Amino acid sequence: NLLADERDSVLPVADDRLAGLPDWLLGAMRAAARERGLPGQVVTLSRSLIMPFLELADDRALRETALAAWAARGSGQGAGGGATDNRGVVTEILALRHEMARLLGYADFASFRLEPEMARDAARVEDL
Incomplete structure (x- = not known):
């Protein structure tokens, strides 16, 4: 979904x-437009195009628009619409991780994941 939004x-x-x-960068933006059958130049959400654009473009409002599109990748709010919304998938993954941790005797996924690490538990991570 994220890749579809980027594409x-x-x-x-x-x-x-x-x-x-x-x-x-202008050449890359023009090439991206040609690849899509569009005139002029475009910014895509490809990291190799959007990152230098965000760093170098003088137009603040245009950078804000591009950054908002970058931040919305995988949320179903970009070009892909609801078909690329990862929020339901993320919710399901979190629920399954919680269930797995409980089945293995842990209070939550953080406790399960941190046990073999130096921190050992979420409280020690918070203290750090």
């Missing part, structure tokens, strides 16, 4: 909003 989400960037972007 499918595109943010078109107008020519007048390209300040601060080096030629190599």
Whole structure:
């Protein structure tokens, strides 16, 4: 789901909003647009494209929009819609981890996971 959002989400960037972007990044943004049959240049959620864009683009509002899309990956709020929503999967994983820990005699998953570690339990981690 996360990869689908990264693949499918595109943010078109107008020519007048390209300040601060080096030629190599502009070339990559134009190539991403061509691959999708779009004119101009786009930012995708591919790490190799969005990270330098977030670091180098002068346009703060555009960076905020791109960062919000990056943060929403896997939440079903991006280009993929509800089909890429991982929140139900995460809830199920957490419930199964809790159930496994209880079946093995632990109060919770943190207690199960931390026992073989140096910290030994969640209270010691909190103290640290």
